[in-house]
Amino acid sequence: MNVLEIIYEGIDDLNQDLEPGEQLEKNEEATIFGPDSKLDSMGLVNLITIIEEKLEKKTGRFISIADERAMSMEASPFKTIGTLKNYITDLINE
Amino acid sequence: MSNPANQKIFLITGSSKGIGRFIAEYYAKLDYFVIGCSRSKSDFNHPNYLHFEIDISNESDVMGMFREIKTRYKRIDVLINNAAINPAIISAAILPSVTIENVFKTNVFATMVFCREAVKLMLRNKSGRIINFGSMATRHEVPGEALYTATKSAIIGYTRVLAKEVARSNITVNILAPSAIKTALSAKINQEALQEVLSRNAIHEYGNFEDVSNAVDFLIKDESHSITGQIIYLGGA
Numbered sequence: 001m002n003v004l005e006i007i008y009e010g011i012d013d014l015n016q017d018l019e020p021g022e023q024l025e026k027n028e029e030a031t032i033f034g035p036d037s038k039l040d041s042m043g044l045v046n047l048i049t050i051i052e053e054k055l056e057k058k059t060g061r062f063i064s065i066a067d068e069r070a071m072s073m074e075a076s077p078f079k080t081i082g083t084l085k086n087y088i089t090d091l092i093n094e
Numbered sequence: 095m096s097n098p099a100n101q102k103i104f105l106i107t108g109s110s111k112g113i114g115r116f117i118a119e120y121y122a123k124l125d126y127f128v129i130g131c132s133r134s135k136s137d138f139n140h141p142n143y144l145h146f147e148i149d150i151s152n153e154s155d156v157m158g159m160f161r162e163i164k165t166r167y168k169r170i171d172v173l174i175n176n177a178a179i180n181p182a183i184i185s186a187a188i189l190p191s192v193t194i195e196n197v198f199k200t201n202v203f204a205t206m207v208f209c210r211e212a213v214k215l216m217l218r219n220k221s222g223r224i225i226n227f228g229s230m231a232t233r234h235e236v237p238g239e240a241l242y243t244a245t246k247s248a249i250i251g252y253t254r255v256l257a258k259e260v261a262r263s264n265i266t267v268n269i270l271a272p273s274a275i276k277t278a279l280s281a282k283i284n285q286e287a288l289q290e291v292l293s294r295n296a297i298h299e300y301g302n303f304e305d306v307s308n309a310v311d312f313l314i315k316d317e318s319h320s321i322t323g324q325i326i327y328l329g330g331a
Contacts, residue, residue, distance in 0.1 A: 040262070041259055042213075042217055042259065042260060042262065042263050045213065045214060045217060046214075046217050046218070049214045049217070049218075062157075062161070
C-alpha cells in the first residue's frame, strides 16, 4: 500500500475546501502542522479524519493516527508530510 | 416517514430515561431524527428514533456506534451530552478512588470522546451544535457533592476551550445546567439536601422537562450561531 498516495489523496480532498493561499502542498518536506503551517487545528483534525477513512477503506481496519503515542512524541508526527508518512507506515506494520 | 437524509440528526446520550428520554421523544415527535444511547434498552419506539445500547464510558463501544452513524448517516447536526452519574452524597475525605475514576469516566471522559467524534463529523459539514449538560452544583458548592461538582466543573473548562477551537467551523458548544427536575437520578438524592440547594437558586421550585427543551430549542436555532462557550443555568443558579 502506498501511504504517500493516501496522504496526497487526503490533501486533495482537504484542499477542495480551502482558499488557494491556504492549500497544502504535496511534497514530503511540506509542513502540515506547526508554526509555519497554513492549517489551523481544525484543519489538521479534518485531514487526519479524511486519511483515517481512506486507510480504513484500503486496509479494512480502523487505524487511529492521533493515538496516544502520537500525542506523547517529542517530534510530532504531524510536522511534515514525510513524518506523517513514516508514522502511518509504522502503525500499519504493527 | 423517517428519512434522515432530509432531517436534522440529533445524538443524545442517556436517552432511555429522565431528561434524555424527554428530549429524545420531544425531537423525534417534532420530526427530527434522533439517535439515542444508554446502557439499558429503550422502550421508546418511533420511526424517528434509533437506540444504541452501549456503555458510554467504554470507548470501543462509543467508537463502534460512531462508525455506524458515519456509515449510515454521514453526519450529526446536534450532540447533547446528557448522560451523567451522581454518586451518593459523601464527604470528599472518604471518596474511594474507584468511585472517582468511574464518575469521571462517565461524566467527563465520555463527554470528551463524544465531542471529539461529533466534531469530526460536524467539521465535514461546517456546522453543528453541541450542548453539554452542566449542573447548578458548580454554583452552590454543596457539601458531599465534591466529586459530581468536580466533573461538572471540568465540563465547563472543556466546553469553553472547545467552543473557541471550533467556532470558525460554525460549530457552537454550550453548557445547559438544568435546575433540579424530578427524575430517577434526582430521586436518589437526599430530598432535604436537594430542597436546601434549590433554595439557593433564584427560583426555589423544581424545574421541569419543558424548561430544558425550551433552552435546547434556543441553542440549536440557526440564529444562535454566535452563542457559544456559554453556560445557561436554568432556575437562576
